[in-house]
Amino acid sequence: MNTTIHPDARIGHVHLKVSDLERAIAFYTEALGFEVVQRMGDRAAFLSAGGYHHHLGLNTWESLGGAPPPFGTTGLYHAAILYPDRNALAEALLRLDRAGVAIDGAADHGVSEALYLRDPDGNGLELYWDRPEAEWPRTARGELAMVTRPLDLEALRRLARQGT
Secondary structure: OOOOOOOOOOOOOEEEEOOOHHHHHHHHHHHOOOEEEEEEOOOEEEEEOOOOOOOEEEEOOOOOOOOOOOOOOOOOOOEEEEEOOHHHHHHHHHHHHHHOOOOOEEEEOOOEEEEEEEOOOOOEEEEEEEOOHHHOOEOOOOOEOOOOEEOOHHHHHHHHHHHO
């Protein structure tokens, strides 16, 4: 019996508890560009990129009007949204700029480049793209050697402006 997960398994979607559904929908559609594919009245919505049934679920079933969990408690650190390439991540950064969304940080991890931010309910988000696996940094023994270096946001913005 194989004791490891199937190599093609993926995390398919994230479902978040939010305090204000309309505010959350506005953030994820306007600042990030997702599309609403289904609503369940005024208590839940499902959002997608590219017409998939849903990448993101939002609900107020247990959290209507609630506060974010206090710092120092367990829970989701962040959900990561994978972009297909560096240009798409650059466009996402410009979309955040236009929406007035501040980012908490940005990093070049060698394997990927990432932007970090929070949604209106304090949920952590990582927007990133992966470099091709052949470019990932490795040790002399071939082990993965991820790093955390500053990401040049201005270079990313210039890339996006060149494409527009």
